[in-house]
Amino acid sequence: MNTPAKFTTSQIRADFLEFFKGKGHTIVPSAPLVPGNDPTLLFTNSGMVQFKDVFLGAEKRSYVRAADVQRCLRAGGKHNDLDQVGYTARHHTFFEMLGNWSFGDYFKKDAIAWAWELLTQVWKLPADRLLVTVYQTDDEAYALWRDMIGIPESRIVRIGDNKGAPFASDNFWQMADTGPCGPCTEIFYDHGDHIAGGPPGSPDEDG
Known part of the structure; x- marks a missing residue:
């Protein structure tokens, strides 16, 4: 397996925003960590918080595509990662979420193609180290990964x-x-046999 290049967090942010620009x-600034107009949240916990009214149909923006780097804090509520910090290798309380958003514009085909292009052509991650997951019944996403991107079926995992x-x-x-919902697809990086943990969906997926 090839070893990918190393990047600073500043370079990753800049690459991401430049790619989607x-x-x-449209590049949108991070919303405040403490949302000022959402009484349902103590802290901003994901990149979609500032776009919630757009997804609910209560607000319309001047653009249909957006990208941002959102500062997030998860220490309670539905997305409570606090109890997982220290027990897994991938949970944090504070992090920055890179997001590209489509408001009634592009859908799975472009989202998948651009994610793959960013990872393998901009950041040069070795394609043979990447695995993807799809929802159990999401045959459309499964077919796009297999037929459009060319990922072997052995590295596409259906999660029920x-x-x-x-x-x-x-x-x-x-x-x-209640509210907006739907199947999603995720991309995972295999660090190799020297790092504990199995593929997504396996009993030892968290290491």
């Missing part, structure tokens, strides 16, 4: 309802108990 996205309830899945995104 080139794809016609693995959290004890219908649509409660690592690959089914929900804003809240």
Whole structure:
């Protein structure tokens, strides 16, 4: 396996925003860490918070594509990562979420193609180290990864309802108990056999 280049966080931010600016996205500043107009949240916990009213149809922006680097804090509520910090290698309380957003414009085909282009052509991640997950019934995303991107089926993992309830899945995104929701797809990087942990969906996926 090839070893990818190393980047600073500043370079990653800049590369991300420049890439999606080139794809016609408006660059939007990070919303405040403490949202001023959302009484349902103590802290901004994801990149979509400042676009919530757009997704709900209550607000219309002057653009249909956006990209941002959102400062997030998860220490309670639905997205509470605090209990996972120190137990997994991927949970933090504070982090910056890179987001590209489409408001009634492009959909899965472009989102998948651009994510792959960014990872493999801009950041030069070795394609043979990348695995993807899709929701169990999302045949469209599965076919795009397999046929358009060319990922072998052995590295495309279907994830079903693995959290004890219908649509409660690592690959089914929900804003809240009601509201915007739908299947999602994720990309994972295999660090190699010297790092503990298995592929997504396996019993030892968290190491």
